[in-house]
Amino acid sequence: MAVPPLSISVRNVHIEYELYSDRRAAIAQRLITRTGTGRSVVRAVRGISFDAREGEAVGVIGSNGSGKSTLFSALAGLLAPARGQILVSGEPTLLGVGASLLPRASGYRNIRIGCLALGMSSQEIDARLPELIEFTELGEAIHRPLRTYSSGMRARLHFAIATSVEPKILLIDEGLAVGDRRFKRKSNQRIRGLLDKAGTLMMVTHSLGEIRHTCDRALWIEQGKLVADGEANDVVDAYTEASER
Amino acid sequence: MTATENATALRPLHTQAPVDRYLADMWSRRDFAVAMPVEQIRASHQDTLLGNIWHLGNPMLNVAVYYLVFGLMLNTDRGIRNFILWLTVGVFAYRLTQASVTGGARSISRNQGLLRSLRFPRALLPVSEVISRLLTFGFELGVLAVLAVGTGEGVSRRWLALPFVILVHTMLNLGGAFITARLNDSFRDVEQIVPYMFRLLRYVSGVMFPIERYLDNATTAPHIQRIFNLNPLVDLINLYRWVFLGLPMELFQVAQLVVVSSLVLMVGFWYFRRAELRYGRS
Numbered sequence: 001m002a003v004p005p006l007s008i009s010v011r012n013v014h015i016e017y018e019l020y021s022d023r024r025a026a027i028a029q030r031l032i033t034r035t036g037t038g039r040s041v042v043r044a045v046r047g048i049s050f051d052a053r054e055g056e057a058v059g060v061i062g063s064n065g066s067g068k069s070t071l072f073s074a075l076a077g078l079l080a081p082a083r084g085q086i087l088v089s090g091e092p093t094l095l096g097v098g099a100s101l102l103p104r105a106s107g108y109r110n111i112r113i114g115c116l117a118l119g120m121s122s123q124e125i126d127a128r129l130p131e132l133i134e135f136t137e138l139g140e141a142i143h144r145p146l147r148t149y150s151s152g153m154r155a156r157l158h159f160a161i162a163t164s165v166e167p168k169i170l171l172i173d174e175g176l177a178v179g180d181r182r183f184k185r186k187s188n189q190r191i192r193g194l195l196d197k198a199g200t201l202m203m204v205t206h207s208l209g210e211i212r213h214t215c216d217r218a219l220w221i222e223q224g225k226l227v228a229d230g231e232a233n234d235v236v237d238a239y240t241e242a243s244e245r
Numbered sequence: 246m247t248a249t250e251n252a253t254a255l256r257p258l259h260t261q262a263p264v265d266r267y268l269a270d271m272w273s274r275r276d277f278a279v280a281m282p283v284e285q286i287r288a289s290h291q292d293t294l295l296g297n298i299w300h301l302g303n304p305m306l307n308v309a310v311y312y313l314v315f316g317l318m319l320n321t322d323r324g325i326r327n328f329i330l331w332l333t334v335g336v337f338a339y340r341l342t343q344a345s346v347t348g349g350a351r352s353i354s355r356n357q358g359l360l361r362s363l364r365f366p367r368a369l370l371p372v373s374e375v376i377s378r379l380l381t382f383g384f385e386l387g388v389l390a391v392l393a394v395g396t397g398e399g400v401s402r403r404w405l406a407l408p409f410v411i412l413v414h415t416m417l418n419l420g421g422a423f424i425t426a427r428l429n430d431s432f433r434d435v436e437q438i439v440p441y442m443f444r445l446l447r448y449v450s451g452v453m454f455p456i457e458r459y460l461d462n463a464t465t466a467p468h469i470q471r472i473f474n475l476n477p478l479v480d481l482i483n484l485y486r487w488v489f490l491g492l493p494m495e496l497f498q499v500a501q502l503v504v505v506s507s508l509v510l511m512v513g514f515w516y517f518r519r520a521e522l523r524y525g526r527s
Contacts, residue, residue: 080522113277
């Protein structure tokens, strides 16, 4: 059987970011000494390489602060690597629970704005909107401001937005863990549909069961470096063993 | 790597799109650039008792304050025909630039949630800020028209030039918004400084009194005059006064205004885009 084509290729990627709390000192230093050397830089990802193929579901595990979310921001194109390169076959879409789009606007408005930002036209959205709202099962709450939502409700909304354009590459950063059983089942169905259409899924989660259940393959990241890359169950077993030691 | 793998079109994710692609990308998301300001306007006076009436209330109160101070108390209205309209035109035109550029400064810092979740041409955020101010300016143009008719100035054919005037004005505002947006992303302090810059600019742009009165050849050095004359806001406000009051406007001034505004826009866009991949990371 032919191997499906690559959809993501990550080549020796390093990602750094400046610490916001040190910004003042960093600016002062830059202005006074005119050098960039004194900046406080966090090296979150330090030389990671891997490939992912069409139809593949890849889980990413690792302890808190290991660089998983930073890596995903870069995979989504929101953060540029300091070194190395990320190649993709299509526009990636990131689904996270942390950021909320427009906290003061209603869920309904957020779906509209989110879909518009992803490049849908007004007419397309009008056509798809009832189905998207239906999917979120938010009922009357869809007209309440986003800042009043629970994390589970936000996750449903973000999932609806992120999958509205049927992304070729879907990145989920802890997006589903906060959902209830019913939502998990529904979102899993959507993900299956995506994978069947040659999409690629990458997900960060601390729910190891979810990795075993959804993913074929898993990456284990620790301190910004790749520890293991292989069959999902094997990697999860190794990770569990290591963290219980 | 096999031959089939090379055939799949993998492209680098983190490359800056060429200008034409970038602009095309912006154009394809124009609905977003319009929906954002509508959202903002909806949210901006959500918590006030009078709500959206403030879009008209704010500028009119401003005019009232200036009229009291400069018209009645300081008598700067000497020799100015129809001072109330003259003043209102200046205040509204000036406020559009002030609000666009100050808003532009916040457009990146305020939308971190969007920036961290979705990928889209970042320039759309300053653009939608400028559009949002233009929408409010629409109300103000209505006030100006009513005031012009009410004070006996009447409807004029010169009003037909308004689309051109607003276009040039928008180019200037957009350029300014791009510049402050990026500056404020690197140094959050900019947001604090910009209002003072505009307070200063207000006094040298002929908003409340004609600057010519203080720029006579006898007392002001020529190079100072040249600096004052380069200020695009002076020409811009004069242009609006030509439209509503029929005050003299030289073609040379219009040409200078178009050139300066285009330059500000081009430099601003270029400067903003150079940091495209950095927005939203702090």
